[in-house]
Amino acid sequence: MGAFAALVAGIGVASAWCAVVLIRRGRSGPTENADGLLIEQAARVRAQQQRSEGRGFGSHPYTKPDSGSGRRPY
Numbered sequence: 001m002g003a004f005a006a007l008v009a010g011i012g013v014a015s016a017w018c019a020v021v022l023i024r025r026g027r028s029g030p031t032e033n034a035d036g037l038l039i040e041q042a043a044r045v046r047a048q049q050q051r052s053e054g055r056g057f058g059s060h061p062y063t064k065p066d067s068g069s070g071r072r073p074y
Helices: 002-026 034-054
Strands: none
Touching: none
């Protein structure tokens, strides 16, 4: 029973240490090194491009123009 209590205590200490590390990292604010800033900037540009492409008229499969005859093949 003592080994089980030691195991549970060890897991508790490890999880408390992880929580402290994560909380301290969360307070550091935005990315501070150049590599992180470049990654964030590239992600922002990709997200903006994807948003603008998704709103285009030709992005939907049902927007293809017909042959121009004015008749629909029903």
